[in-house]
Amino acid sequence: MSTSSVSKGCFVFKPSTKKRKIAGTEDHFTRGCEEKDGSALRYKLCKQLWDQIITDTESLQDHLNKNILDSLLDFTRKCSFTHDNSDWTAQMRASEIPTAALMLGVNVPDHDMTFQSLSELLRRSVTPYVASLQAKECGSLKLLLKRVLERAMGDVVAVDDEDEEEDTPQINKSVQCSLSMLCEWYKSKKSKDASTEINNSHPPVVVIFKDLEAFNPKVLQDFIQICSRYIYQLPLVFVFGIATSPSTIQNMLPHSVSSLLCIELFHSLSCTQQLSTVIDKFILTHKFPFKLSGKVMQVLISIFLYHDFSVRNFIKGVQVALLEHFYAQPLSVLCCEKKVALDILAHLPPKDLQRIRQLPSFKSHIEKLNKQDQVELMTNDASLKEESKKLIQSLHKYHKNYFPVLKCLHALTSTLPRYPLGKQIRELYLICLENSVWENEDYLTAMKLLKMLSKDELAAGMQRCVDILEPEKSKTMRNVLGQLKELVSKIKGLDLCTEMSPPAQDAEPILTSPLKNLQKKKTDLFQLQKTLLEMNESRRAKKLSPFELLRNETVDFFDSLVKTHLSPPESQPLNEVLYYCSSATVRRHLNAAPRTSIQAALSNPYFYLQNENLRTEDGTVSNSAPDICITYKLHLECGRLINLFDWLEAYCTVVPEAEDFGKVDEVRHARFIQAVSELEFLGFIKSTKQKTDHVARLTWGGC
C-alpha cells in the first residue's frame, strides 16, 4: 500500500477486507515446540487436561456458591411477593427498595463468575428482568439508566444516543431513557403475561451493582431516589456487590438515601476456603495426572496470598504451568492416565526413549542397579520400555498412596498447638514436596506433641484418618485402613479395661515420697535440684500405662506410614514426566516486572538484542548502542532537572557520526530529540514549566 501523492498529509489505510488465514492454536503449539515429534499428541493431551480444568472449576464454583446464591434467590422471590399485602403496617411503613448487600471479599477477579451464575439463576427461576451493571460503564446517571433499561428490557429499545448514527429515521427518534418508560413497559408486559400465565405475575426487576465501591456516589444517590418514586408500580430489587465492608454503604449514601433501602447482608465463602477446595480438587488427587513441583506451587500460592487473593488467577497459573509443561517437555506425552500412558509408551519412538535415558531421575535410578542391567537398559530399547512401564506404574501407585497419607498426617497434626506442620494442608504439602518430611525439625516436634495427646484427641484424630481412608481403593491403603481400625478399636477397648480395673495407684507414692522427704529436711538449693532430677528420672523410667503404650504404637505406625509413602517426588524415577518444575517461567509469566525489564533493556541492551557489538562490561554502554540507551545512561547522571542542551552536547560526544566527535549536526540533533521523546513516552522524564529549556526526571534517584 502506498500513495503516489507528493503532497504532505494524513492518509488513512483501511485494513484490507481479505482475511488472512489464521493459524489455529494447534499450529502455534506445534510450530513453537522445540521438538516437533509428538507435538500433536501432546497438544491433544494438554487440551484435554485444560478443558477438564475449566469444566471442573465451573462446577466447583457453582457448588461453592450454592448456599449464598440460594439465599439470594429466596430473598428476591420473597421480595416479589411482599409487595401486594394490604394490612395496616404495610400501608403505613415507607416502602423501601429491598436490597441485598453481597459481601464478596477483595478478590475482585473472581466476582464475575459469581455474578454470572447469579444472573443466570435469577433469569431461570425468578425473573427475566435482570440488569447487571459495572461502575466503569455507568459514569453518569444518564448512562446508568440507559444500561438498566437496555439490560432489563433485553435490548428491545434502540436507545437514543447523540454519538451514534444520526441518519435513523425521524419517527423513532428521541426515545428518552427514563424510569417511567421502564415502568410503562413493565406494565404492558405484565398485562400481556397475565393472560398467559398467572403463577408469578410480579417478577421483580433486579438491578445488580457489581462493584459498588467504584460507583460515583452522586449518581447512585440520584438513581436510588428516582427508583424510590416508582417502587409502588415497579417491584425493584437491588443487589450490591461489595468487596470491602458493609459500612461502605453508609459512607457512600447519606441517611436520606439509605432510608429508602431495606438492606440485608449476605456473606460469601472466603477466598482462602475456595482456594483449599480448588487445591483439594486439582492438586491433592491422583486423578489429575499433571503435577506441580514444590517451587511452582510456592510461586502460585505466594501470588495468591501476597498479591491478589484471586482463585481464578490461581487456576490460570495452573493452566499456564500445564501449557508450559506440555510445550517444553517432549516426554509429557506420558503425562496422562495410567492406561493411556502405558499404551503410548509401547509406541514411543527411539528418540524419546533416548530422552528417557537422559532424565536425571532415571539416571540416578540406574545407578542403583547392577552393571549388567545398566548396560542392558542403556542399549536395549525393548528392555527400557519394559523398565519404564514398571516405573510409570509405580509412579501412579506412589500418587495413589501419597495423597491419602498426606491427608491423614494433616488430620492428625492440624489440631496440634501452634501448628508445627501448618494449619492448612497446602502448607504441609509444600513441606513434603520440598524434601523428606521426616527429616524436618517441625515434623519431629509434631511427632513429640502427638505423643502427648490425650486419649480423646488421639481417638478423634484417628477417626478422621479412618474417614479419609475409607473411600480409598488401592490395596496398600485398604491394608493401612485395616491396621488403623484395629488401633482405634484397641483404644476404645482401653476404655472398658480401665473402667473394670481402676489405674494402679502405685506410681504416685513413688513420686510423692521424695517430696515428702524434702519437706522434712532442711532444704537447700542443691538438695532441691538433686531431688527434682531424681524425680524426673523416676518418672521417665516409670512403667508406661497401657494407653501410653498404645499411643506410642500409633504414632510409630503413622511415622512409618509417612516414611514409606511421603518421600519427595524427586526421588521417584521418571517424575519429570508428570512434574512441572520451572518456577522462574511461571513467575515471569504471572508476575511480570515491567520496570525491571525496561531498565534492563535500557542499561544493558545486549540482554535483549544479543548483538556482540553491544556486549560491555559492568554498567557501561557501548557507543554503538541504540540512541535511547545512550540518552538514558546520560540522564542517570543528572539531577532532578536536566538541561537539554547539556544533554545534547554530552550525547554528541558519545555518538559516532562520520568522523567528527562532539559536533552538533542536524542528524545527531534529530536522533537525540527522538530518543528524548521516546524516554518521555516511557515515563522517565517530562517537560517542566520551572525552567524553559529543562526537562524533569520522573524516576527516583533524582536528587
Add this chain to the structure above:
Amino acid sequence: MTETLRHPGYDEEKLQRIAELLPCREVQAGLLLSLMGQPEHLCYPSVFIYGHRASGKSHVLNILMEQLELPHVMVSCVECLSVALLFEQVLQSFFGADAASLLPRGPSLSDFVRIYRQQCSESPTYQTRYIIMEKAEMLRDTEANLLPALLRLQELVEDNVTVIFLSEIVWDKFRPNTGCFEPLLLHFPDYSKGELQQILSKDKHPSYSAEFYSSYVNILLGVFYSVCRDLKELRHLAALNFSKFCEPLEEGKVKESDTHKLWRHIEPHLKKAMQTVYLREVSSHQWEQMQEMDNKDVGAVRGLSAHTHVELPYYSKFLLIAAYLASYNPARTDKRFFLKHHGKIKKPNILKKNEKTSNHLLGPKPFPLDRMLAIFYSVVDSRVAPTASIFSQISSLVTLQLLNQVSHDDQLDAPKYKCAVSMDFICAISRTVNFDIVKYLYDFL
C-alpha cells in the same frame, strides 16, 4: 378544627375536604389559595416554596391541585436528566402525547416555548396552568438559562401559567449572578411536636382505639423527637414498632388505659430501634423478624457497621500501611523513621504554626507514588520486586476506595494519592501483620 379555608371561586365542600386532608397546614394552604386566586385569574408567574424534608410541600400542592381539579403537572427534577424530559412531561400533560412528539431531538428552550405557544393557541384554557417542580435544587446544575426562563415562563409563552418550585434550600442559593425575575417566596416551617402528634395520631390502627394509638405516638415522639422530625420516617418507625407495643395487650397482661406499664414495656425497645433500624444498621424487614423471634436471640442480627473487618492480600496490607504513614507523617521525618542510621531528630521546640496541631486532626495529606513505594519497601520485611502486580494492587486499592487519587489521571505525571482509611482500620490491619504502626507515626512520638 380551628379555621376553614374560604375562597371565592371554589366549591365550599371541596375546600372543606382539603382542610381535613391538610392538618396543620391550613395557613399555608390558605395563603397559596389566595395567591392562586380564582381559577381564571392570572396568577403570579413563579412561586418558590421552601421547607425541610417532609414538611408537606408536595403534599399540600398535590391535594390542592387534585381536589380543585386544576390543570397542572408535577415534575421531579431528579428524574429529568435532560431538559428534553422536562419539556416532554410538561407538554404531554398539558396538550397530550402528540404535542410532546413535536419536540425535536435535543430540544432547546426556544423549541419548547415555540411548541407551547403553538399548542396553547390551538387549545386555550382560561384556567391557570400550574407547573410544579419538585426538588428544584437540581435545577441549579442544569443549563444556566433554564431557571431564569422558567421563572418568567408566563411572559415567554403568553399564557396563564404559573411555575411553582419546591425546594429544601433557600432561594438565596439559587439566585443566578446575572440576576433574574424574583419569585414569590413562601416558607413551610417544620411541624412542631404537637402538630406531629396530631398528624401521626390520624392514621390509627383499625383494631385499636384512637386514644390508645395516640398514647403510643406520644411515647414514640418522646424517644425520637430529639433525633428525627421527619414525618415520613416517624410514620415508618411507628408502623414498625406498633406490634411490639400491643404485645402485652394481646397477652392480656395490661389494659389499654395502663399507659405507664405500656411505656415501661416499649421504651427500651424504641431506644434500641433508634440505634439500629433508624440508622438502617438493620433493615426494617430484619427488625420485624427480630420482633417475631422475641427476645431470645435479638443479638443474632448484627448491624452493617459491625462488620468492619476487611481481608486484604499481604502486600496490599503493607501498601495501605505505607500509604497511611505517607499521608499522616511529614515528609521530612521519613529519614528518621525509615533510615537505619538516622541520628535523632528531636521535635523542635518552636514548631511552625500548622505543625502544632496533630496531623490526625488535619486529615490525610496527598503524597506522591514514589514516596509511598519507598516507605513500602522499607516497611515490608522481605525483599519485594517491583512487579506489575504490586502496581495493580495500588490501583485496586483505589477502586476499593481505600486510597484516593488526588491529582489528575495522567499516570506519567507522578500521580498523587491520599489514604482514605481510619486510624482504627489501619491499626487492625497492621495488627494482622505484626507491625506496630503507632511507633512509626509522628503524632504519637
